[in-house]
Amino acid sequence: MKRKLILILFGLCFSLNCMARVGVFPESTFDQLSYGLYWFGANNQYQKASKSTQSGGLYYNPSKPTLIFIHGWQKNHIKKKNRFVFWEKNNGFPNIDFANLWISQGYNVGILYWDQFADESEVKNAEAKIWSVKGPKKMRWLDSYGTYHSGPSKNVTQLLLANYRIAMKGFKGSKLRFAGHSLGNQVALRLANQLETLAKEGEISKKEVPERVSLLDPFYSNYAKSYLNGKWVGEKARTIVKRIKAYGIAIDSYRTSALTATIFVGDQNKKLENSVAFEEEKTKFFNQLEQSKKHDAAIWLYLWSINYSTPTVSNSSMPGLSAASTNSEVKQWMATTNHLVQTSGGKTKNPKDNVFKLTGAL
Numbered sequence: 001m002k003r004k005l006i007l008i009l010f011g012l013c014f015s016l017n018c019m020a021r022v023g024v025f026p027e028s029t030f031d032q033l034s035y036g037l038y039w040f041g042a043n044n045q046y047q048k049a050s051k052s053t054q055s056g057g058l059y060y061n062p063s064k065p066t067l068i069f070i071h072g073w074q075k076n077h078i079k080k081k082n083r084f085v086f087w088e089k090n091n092g093f094p095n096i097d098f099a100n101l102w103i104s105q106g107y108n109v110g111i112l113y114w115d116q117f118a119d120e121s122e123v124k125n126a127e128a129k130i131w132s133v134k135g136p137k138k139m140r141w142l143d144s145y146g147t148y149h150s151g152p153s154k155n156v157t158q159l160l161l162a163n164y165r166i167a168m169k170g171f172k173g174s175k176l177r178f179a180g181h182s183l184g185n186q187v188a189l190r191l192a193n194q195l196e197t198l199a200k201e202g203e204i205s206k207k208e209v210p211e212r213v214s215l216l217d218p219f220y221s222n223y224a225k226s227y228l229n230g231k232w233v234g235e236k237a238r239t240i241v242k243r244i245k246a247y248g249i250a251i252d253s254y255r256t257s258a259l260t261a262t263i264f265v266g267d268q269n270k271k272l273e274n275s276v277a278f279e280e281e282k283t284k285f286f287n288q289l290e291q292s293k294k295h296d297a298a299i300w301l302y303l304w305s306i307n308y309s310t311p312t313v314s315n316s317s318m319p320g321l322s323a324a325s326t327n328s329e330v331k332q333w334m335a336t337t338n339h340l341v342q343t344s345g346g347k348t349k350n351p352k353d354n355v356f357k358l359t360g361a362l
Contacts, residue, residue: 023081030081030144033151035117036163037068039110042100044085049110049167059108065175066108068210069299070191072182072219073126074118078142083115086303092286092293094349098303105306108173112164114156114187116141123183124221129156130186131236132227157190164191165198168208177212179323181299182259185218186233189240196247212327213244215253215276217298219260220267234269241272250330251276252321254302256283257294270362277333279321279356282346301351308352314343316358322351337361 024044037049041059053060071084086099086109099109119142120126128135132155139151152159180188188210195209220234228236241251253276260266281301286293302323305311310329311320319329321340333339338358345354 024085025081025083027081027144029083030078030116032143033116033141033149035114035156035159037110037112037160037167039108040086040099042097042103044087044097044099046085049163051166051169053167054170060110061108062171062173064108064173065106065177066110066171066173067102067177067179068110068112070112070178070180070184070187071115072118072180072184073120073123074115075121075123075126076119078116078119078144079146081144083113084111086111088300091296092290093296093300094304096300096304098300101303101307107175112160112187114160116143117151117156118183123219127183127186127221127233128225128227130183130190131155131157131225131233134227135225157187157194160187161191161194164195165204165208169204171205171207173207175212176207176210177214178210179214179216179302180218181216182219182295185215185253186220186237188213188215189237189244192244192249193240196244196249209247210249212250212252212330214302214323215251216302217256217259217295218253218269220269222263222265222267232267234267234272237269238272238275241275245275245334250327251334252325252330253278254298254321255280256298256301257291258288259291259295268362273339274337274361275334277321277325277330278339278362280339280341281354282342284346285349297349301349305351311345311351311354311356313340314355314357318358320354320356322354 038046039049039059040046047058087097102109117129118126125137129139133139140148141151142148178188192210192213198204199206199209224230224232260268283294283297305322306324310322310325313320340356341359343355343357
Protein backbone atom coordinates (compact mmCIF):
# COMPACT_ATOMS: atom_id res chain seq x y z
CA MET A 1 0.00 0.00 0.00
CA LYS A 2 2.82 2.38 0.92
CA ARG A 3 4.64 1.59 -2.34
CA LYS A 4 1.46 2.27 -4.34
CA LEU A 5 0.99 5.64 -2.62
CA ILE A 6 4.56 6.61 -3.43
CA LEU A 7 4.03 5.65 -7.08
CA ILE A 8 0.84 7.70 -7.24
CA LEU A 9 2.52 10.77 -5.75
CA PHE A 10 5.50 10.33 -8.08
CA GLY A 11 3.12 10.19 -11.03
CA LEU A 12 1.27 13.27 -9.86
CA CYS A 13 4.42 15.34 -10.08
CA PHE A 14 4.64 14.69 -13.82
CA SER A 15 0.99 14.77 -14.82
CA LEU A 16 0.01 18.42 -14.84
CA ASN A 17 1.07 19.24 -18.38
CA CYS A 18 -1.61 18.54 -20.94
CA MET A 19 -0.80 16.44 -23.98
CA ALA A 20 -0.48 18.02 -27.40
CA ARG A 21 -0.26 17.03 -31.03
CA VAL A 22 2.75 17.25 -33.35
CA GLY A 23 2.57 18.34 -36.96
CA VAL A 24 -0.40 20.71 -36.93
CA PHE A 25 1.70 23.89 -36.74
CA PRO A 26 4.76 24.57 -38.92
CA GLU A 27 8.18 24.35 -37.31
CA SER A 28 8.68 28.11 -37.69
CA THR A 29 5.90 28.66 -35.14
CA PHE A 30 8.19 27.35 -32.41
CA ASP A 31 11.35 29.16 -33.48
CA GLN A 32 10.04 32.62 -32.67
CA LEU A 33 7.79 33.88 -29.88
CA SER A 34 4.21 32.99 -30.80
CA TYR A 35 1.23 33.39 -28.49
CA GLY A 36 -2.38 34.56 -28.52
CA LEU A 37 -5.74 33.55 -29.93
CA TYR A 38 -6.20 31.08 -32.79
CA TRP A 39 -9.58 30.15 -34.32
CA PHE A 40 -10.17 26.51 -35.23
CA GLY A 41 -12.19 24.67 -37.82
CA ALA A 42 -12.63 20.93 -38.40
CA ASN A 43 -9.59 18.63 -38.80
CA ASN A 44 -7.35 20.92 -36.71
CA GLN A 45 -7.43 23.65 -39.33
CA TYR A 46 -6.74 27.06 -37.81
CA GLN A 47 -6.29 30.77 -38.42
CA LYS A 48 -4.50 33.19 -36.11
CA ALA A 49 -6.88 35.83 -34.79
CA SER A 50 -5.91 39.40 -35.57
CA LYS A 51 -7.33 42.77 -36.52
CA SER A 52 -8.02 41.37 -39.99
CA THR A 53 -10.34 38.67 -38.58
CA GLN A 54 -12.43 41.00 -36.36
CA SER A 55 -15.27 41.10 -38.90
CA GLY A 56 -14.95 37.41 -39.70
CA GLY A 57 -12.38 34.87 -40.77
CA LEU A 58 -12.04 31.35 -42.09
CA TYR A 59 -13.26 29.89 -38.78
CA TYR A 60 -14.71 32.88 -36.93
CA ASN A 61 -18.04 34.67 -37.16
CA PRO A 62 -18.40 37.56 -34.67
CA SER A 63 -22.16 36.96 -34.46
CA LYS A 64 -21.88 33.35 -33.23
CA PRO A 65 -21.62 31.95 -29.67
CA THR A 66 -17.96 31.41 -28.83
CA LEU A 67 -15.82 29.09 -26.71
CA ILE A 68 -12.20 29.99 -25.96
CA PHE A 69 -10.00 27.31 -24.39
CA ILE A 70 -6.85 28.10 -22.38
CA HIS A 71 -4.23 25.38 -21.80
CA GLY A 72 -2.00 24.90 -18.76
CA TRP A 73 1.60 23.81 -18.10
CA GLN A 74 3.42 22.61 -21.24
CA LYS A 75 6.61 20.96 -20.01
CA ASN A 76 8.73 19.34 -22.79
CA HIS A 77 6.37 20.39 -25.58
CA ILE A 78 8.19 23.12 -27.49
CA LYS A 79 11.28 21.10 -28.46
CA LYS A 80 8.92 18.44 -29.80
CA LYS A 81 6.99 21.14 -31.69
CA ASN A 82 3.80 20.15 -29.88
CA ARG A 83 0.74 22.31 -29.39
CA PHE A 84 -2.59 21.41 -27.85
CA VAL A 85 -5.41 21.16 -30.41
CA PHE A 86 -9.04 20.07 -30.25
CA TRP A 87 -8.50 16.73 -31.99
CA GLU A 88 -5.92 14.74 -30.03
CA LYS A 89 -4.98 11.09 -30.45
CA ASN A 90 -3.01 10.37 -27.29
CA ASN A 91 -3.07 10.23 -23.49
CA GLY A 92 -6.49 8.65 -23.44
CA PHE A 93 -8.29 11.25 -25.56
CA PRO A 94 -11.21 9.79 -27.52
CA ASN A 95 -10.79 10.01 -31.28
CA ILE A 96 -13.22 12.89 -31.68
CA ASP A 97 -12.82 16.25 -33.38
CA PHE A 98 -14.14 18.41 -30.54
CA ALA A 99 -13.78 21.65 -32.50
CA ASN A 100 -16.08 20.23 -35.13
CA LEU A 101 -18.48 19.03 -32.42
CA TRP A 102 -18.84 22.54 -31.00
CA ILE A 103 -19.00 24.06 -34.48
CA SER A 104 -21.94 21.75 -35.18
CA GLN A 105 -23.60 23.27 -32.09
CA GLY A 106 -23.24 26.72 -33.65
CA TYR A 107 -20.08 27.89 -31.88
CA ASN A 108 -16.81 29.52 -32.85
CA VAL A 109 -13.97 27.72 -31.06
CA GLY A 110 -10.56 29.13 -30.27
CA ILE A 111 -7.45 28.51 -28.19
CA LEU A 112 -5.43 31.12 -26.31
CA TYR A 113 -1.83 29.89 -26.48
CA TRP A 114 0.94 30.83 -24.04
CA ASP A 115 2.84 27.57 -24.45
CA GLN A 116 6.35 28.94 -24.97
CA PHE A 117 6.09 30.67 -21.59
CA ALA A 118 4.46 27.59 -20.03
CA ASP A 119 7.25 25.17 -20.99
CA GLU A 120 9.19 25.05 -17.71
CA SER A 121 10.58 22.07 -15.83
CA GLU A 122 8.67 23.14 -12.69
CA VAL A 123 4.98 24.05 -12.77
CA LYS A 124 5.42 26.87 -10.25
CA ASN A 125 7.76 28.69 -12.65
CA ALA A 126 5.18 28.63 -15.43
CA GLU A 127 2.45 29.62 -12.97
CA ALA A 128 4.35 32.72 -11.82
CA LYS A 129 4.33 34.15 -15.34
CA ILE A 130 0.52 34.32 -15.28
CA TRP A 131 0.71 36.86 -12.44
CA SER A 132 4.02 38.67 -12.61
CA VAL A 133 7.18 39.44 -14.54
CA LYS A 134 9.10 39.04 -11.26
CA GLY A 135 8.72 35.28 -10.78
CA PRO A 136 11.65 32.84 -10.48
CA LYS A 137 12.23 32.71 -14.26
CA LYS A 138 10.91 36.20 -15.10
CA MET A 139 9.18 36.05 -18.54
CA ARG A 140 11.63 33.87 -20.42
CA TRP A 141 10.29 31.80 -23.32
CA LEU A 142 11.54 28.64 -25.02
CA ASP A 143 12.22 27.94 -28.69
CA SER A 144 12.25 24.55 -30.43
CA TYR A 145 16.04 24.27 -30.12
CA GLY A 146 15.68 24.23 -26.34
CA THR A 147 17.02 27.75 -25.86
CA TYR A 148 15.39 30.17 -23.44
CA HIS A 149 15.14 33.83 -24.42
CA SER A 150 14.52 36.92 -22.34
CA GLY A 151 10.82 37.70 -22.42
CA PRO A 152 8.68 40.82 -22.70
CA SER A 153 8.01 43.29 -19.89
CA LYS A 154 4.40 42.14 -19.45
CA ASN A 155 3.06 39.01 -17.78
CA VAL A 156 1.07 36.31 -19.59
CA THR A 157 -2.30 37.76 -18.62
CA GLN A 158 -1.34 41.22 -19.87
CA LEU A 159 0.00 39.83 -23.15
CA LEU A 160 -3.08 37.70 -23.83
CA LEU A 161 -5.42 40.51 -22.81
CA ALA A 162 -3.89 42.86 -25.38
CA ASN A 163 -4.09 40.20 -28.08
CA TYR A 164 -7.66 39.28 -27.10
CA ARG A 165 -8.87 42.89 -27.23
CA ILE A 166 -7.69 43.23 -30.82
CA ALA A 167 -9.13 39.88 -31.91
CA MET A 168 -12.51 40.25 -30.20
CA LYS A 169 -13.28 43.90 -30.89
CA GLY A 170 -16.77 44.07 -32.38
CA PHE A 171 -17.87 40.67 -31.06
CA LYS A 172 -21.66 40.47 -30.89
CA GLY A 173 -22.42 36.78 -30.34
CA SER A 174 -25.09 35.70 -27.87
CA LYS A 175 -22.68 33.66 -25.70
CA LEU A 176 -19.02 33.91 -24.76
CA ARG A 177 -17.29 31.33 -22.58
CA PHE A 178 -13.75 30.72 -21.33
CA ALA A 179 -12.63 27.20 -20.36
CA GLY A 180 -9.27 26.98 -18.58
CA HIS A 181 -7.53 23.67 -17.93
CA SER A 182 -5.13 23.19 -15.00
CA LEU A 183 -3.00 26.35 -14.76
CA GLY A 184 -5.10 27.77 -17.59
CA ASN A 185 -7.93 28.30 -15.11
CA GLN A 186 -5.88 31.04 -13.48
CA VAL A 187 -5.43 32.76 -16.84
CA ALA A 188 -9.17 32.47 -17.53
CA LEU A 189 -10.09 34.00 -14.16
CA ARG A 190 -7.61 36.87 -14.45
CA LEU A 191 -8.68 37.69 -18.00
CA ALA A 192 -12.37 37.64 -17.09
CA ASN A 193 -11.73 39.93 -14.14
CA GLN A 194 -9.73 42.45 -16.17
CA LEU A 195 -12.19 42.39 -19.07
CA GLU A 196 -15.09 43.13 -16.74
CA THR A 197 -13.16 46.08 -15.29
CA LEU A 198 -12.47 47.42 -18.80
CA ALA A 199 -16.15 47.07 -19.70
CA LYS A 200 -17.19 49.00 -16.59
CA GLU A 201 -14.76 51.75 -17.55
CA GLY A 202 -16.22 51.88 -21.06
CA GLU A 203 -12.99 50.71 -22.68
CA ILE A 204 -14.57 47.64 -24.29
CA SER A 205 -18.05 46.36 -25.06
CA LYS A 206 -19.81 44.27 -22.43
CA LYS A 207 -20.20 41.67 -25.19
CA GLU A 208 -16.44 41.06 -25.05
CA VAL A 209 -16.62 39.91 -21.42
CA PRO A 210 -17.21 36.17 -20.92
CA GLU A 211 -20.55 35.33 -19.37
CA ARG A 212 -19.10 32.08 -18.12
CA VAL A 213 -15.76 30.72 -16.96
CA SER A 214 -15.33 26.93 -16.70
CA LEU A 215 -12.45 25.56 -14.60
CA LEU A 216 -11.25 22.15 -15.80
CA ASP A 217 -9.34 20.23 -13.10
CA PRO A 218 -7.97 23.58 -11.91
CA PHE A 219 -4.53 23.73 -10.32
CA TYR A 220 -3.05 26.16 -7.79
CA SER A 221 0.38 25.53 -6.29
CA ASN A 222 0.99 25.46 -2.56
CA TYR A 223 2.63 28.12 -0.38
CA ALA A 224 3.03 31.88 -0.30
CA LYS A 225 4.61 33.66 -3.26
CA SER A 226 7.00 36.60 -3.02
CA TYR A 227 5.72 37.99 -6.33
CA LEU A 228 2.22 38.08 -4.76
CA ASN A 229 3.42 39.85 -1.60
CA GLY A 230 3.26 36.68 0.46
CA LYS A 231 -0.18 35.49 -0.67
CA TRP A 232 -0.99 32.03 -2.03
CA VAL A 233 -2.07 31.79 -5.67
CA GLY A 234 -5.29 30.09 -4.57
CA GLU A 235 -6.00 32.98 -2.25
CA LYS A 236 -5.65 35.47 -5.10
CA ALA A 237 -7.87 33.29 -7.28
CA ARG A 238 -10.58 33.31 -4.59
CA THR A 239 -10.52 37.09 -4.52
CA ILE A 240 -11.07 37.16 -8.28
CA VAL A 241 -13.90 34.60 -8.06
CA LYS A 242 -15.65 36.74 -5.45
CA ARG A 243 -15.39 39.79 -7.69
CA ILE A 244 -16.54 38.22 -10.93
CA LYS A 245 -19.40 36.44 -9.14
CA ALA A 246 -20.58 39.88 -8.12
CA TYR A 247 -20.33 40.95 -11.76
CA GLY A 248 -22.74 38.12 -12.66
CA ILE A 249 -20.32 35.76 -14.38
CA ALA A 250 -21.22 32.06 -14.10
CA ILE A 251 -18.36 29.85 -12.84
CA ASP A 252 -18.38 26.05 -12.99
CA SER A 253 -15.53 23.78 -11.91
CA TYR A 254 -14.81 20.08 -12.58
CA ARG A 255 -12.37 17.82 -10.73
CA THR A 256 -11.17 14.68 -12.51
CA SER A 257 -7.83 13.82 -10.84
CA ALA A 258 -6.08 13.77 -7.49
CA LEU A 259 -3.81 16.68 -8.35
CA THR A 260 -5.63 19.12 -6.10
CA ALA A 261 -6.79 16.61 -3.53
CA THR A 262 -3.43 16.10 -1.80
CA ILE A 263 -1.18 18.52 0.08
CA PHE A 264 1.84 16.91 -1.59
CA VAL A 265 1.11 18.47 -4.98
CA GLY A 266 -1.38 21.33 -5.09
CA ASP A 267 -3.74 23.50 -3.09
CA GLN A 268 -7.21 21.96 -3.20
CA ASN A 269 -8.62 25.44 -2.58
CA LYS A 270 -11.81 24.18 -0.94
CA LYS A 271 -13.07 27.69 -0.23
CA LEU A 272 -12.98 28.48 -3.94
CA GLU A 273 -14.72 25.25 -4.93
CA ASN A 274 -17.44 25.84 -2.32
CA SER A 275 -18.13 29.27 -3.83
CA VAL A 276 -18.64 28.10 -7.42
CA ALA A 277 -20.66 25.35 -9.14
CA PHE A 278 -18.41 22.37 -8.41
CA GLU A 279 -18.56 18.77 -9.64
CA GLU A 280 -16.37 15.72 -8.94
CA GLU A 281 -16.14 13.28 -11.85
CA LYS A 282 -15.00 9.71 -11.19
CA THR A 283 -12.69 8.88 -14.08
CA LYS A 284 -12.54 5.15 -13.32
CA PHE A 285 -11.72 4.26 -16.91
CA PHE A 286 -8.13 5.16 -15.90
CA ASN A 287 -6.39 3.61 -12.89
CA GLN A 288 -4.91 5.53 -9.97
CA LEU A 289 -1.43 5.50 -11.52
CA GLU A 290 -2.75 7.26 -14.64
CA GLN A 291 -3.21 10.67 -13.07
CA SER A 292 -1.96 12.42 -16.22
CA LYS A 293 -4.79 10.87 -18.21
CA LYS A 294 -7.30 11.66 -15.45
CA HIS A 295 -6.11 15.26 -15.43
CA ASP A 296 -6.48 15.61 -19.19
CA ALA A 297 -9.88 13.90 -19.08
CA ALA A 298 -11.34 17.13 -17.68
CA ILE A 299 -10.81 18.69 -21.10
CA TRP A 300 -12.51 16.14 -23.31
CA LEU A 301 -15.26 15.20 -20.84
CA TYR A 302 -16.27 18.85 -20.77
CA LEU A 303 -16.00 19.35 -24.53
CA TRP A 304 -17.92 16.13 -25.22
CA SER A 305 -20.71 16.95 -22.77
CA ILE A 306 -22.02 19.81 -24.94
CA ASN A 307 -23.52 17.06 -27.11
CA TYR A 308 -25.85 15.76 -24.37
CA SER A 309 -28.46 16.97 -21.92
CA THR A 310 -27.24 17.92 -18.47
CA PRO A 311 -26.68 14.82 -16.31
CA THR A 312 -29.17 13.50 -13.79
CA VAL A 313 -28.87 14.35 -10.08
CA SER A 314 -30.30 11.37 -8.21
CA ASN A 315 -31.27 13.17 -5.00
CA SER A 316 -32.25 16.61 -6.28
CA SER A 317 -34.56 18.20 -8.81
CA MET A 318 -31.79 20.60 -9.82
CA PRO A 319 -30.12 19.94 -13.17
CA GLY A 320 -26.62 18.47 -13.22
CA LEU A 321 -23.54 20.35 -14.36
CA SER A 322 -21.86 20.04 -17.75
CA ALA A 323 -20.90 22.16 -20.72
CA ALA A 324 -24.56 21.93 -21.76
CA SER A 325 -25.74 23.67 -18.56
CA THR A 326 -27.13 27.15 -19.02
CA ASN A 327 -25.53 30.03 -17.18
CA SER A 328 -28.65 30.27 -15.03
CA GLU A 329 -28.32 26.62 -14.05
CA VAL A 330 -24.67 27.14 -13.11
CA LYS A 331 -25.64 30.11 -10.96
CA GLN A 332 -28.19 27.99 -9.09
CA TRP A 333 -25.33 25.83 -7.84
CA MET A 334 -23.14 28.87 -7.18
CA ALA A 335 -25.80 30.14 -4.78
CA THR A 336 -25.18 27.12 -2.50
CA THR A 337 -22.13 25.51 -0.93
CA ASN A 338 -23.32 22.10 -2.12
CA HIS A 339 -21.55 20.26 -4.90
CA LEU A 340 -22.04 17.21 -7.11
CA VAL A 341 -20.28 13.84 -6.87
CA GLN A 342 -20.53 11.23 -9.62
CA THR A 343 -22.23 7.98 -8.60
CA SER A 344 -22.43 6.08 -11.90
CA GLY A 345 -21.13 6.26 -15.46
CA GLY A 346 -17.56 6.74 -14.27
CA LYS A 347 -16.31 3.56 -15.95
CA THR A 348 -17.26 4.71 -19.45
CA LYS A 349 -15.59 7.58 -21.24
CA ASN A 350 -18.75 8.83 -22.92
CA PRO A 351 -20.40 11.29 -20.48
CA LYS A 352 -23.94 10.58 -21.69
CA ASP A 353 -24.54 7.97 -18.92
CA ASN A 354 -23.15 10.04 -16.04
CA VAL A 355 -25.27 10.33 -12.88
CA PHE A 356 -24.47 12.47 -9.84
CA LYS A 357 -25.69 13.08 -6.33
CA LEU A 358 -25.88 16.30 -4.35
CA THR A 359 -23.59 16.48 -1.35
CA GLY A 360 -22.55 19.19 1.11
CA ALA A 361 -19.62 21.58 1.20
CA LEU A 362 -16.07 20.28 0.98
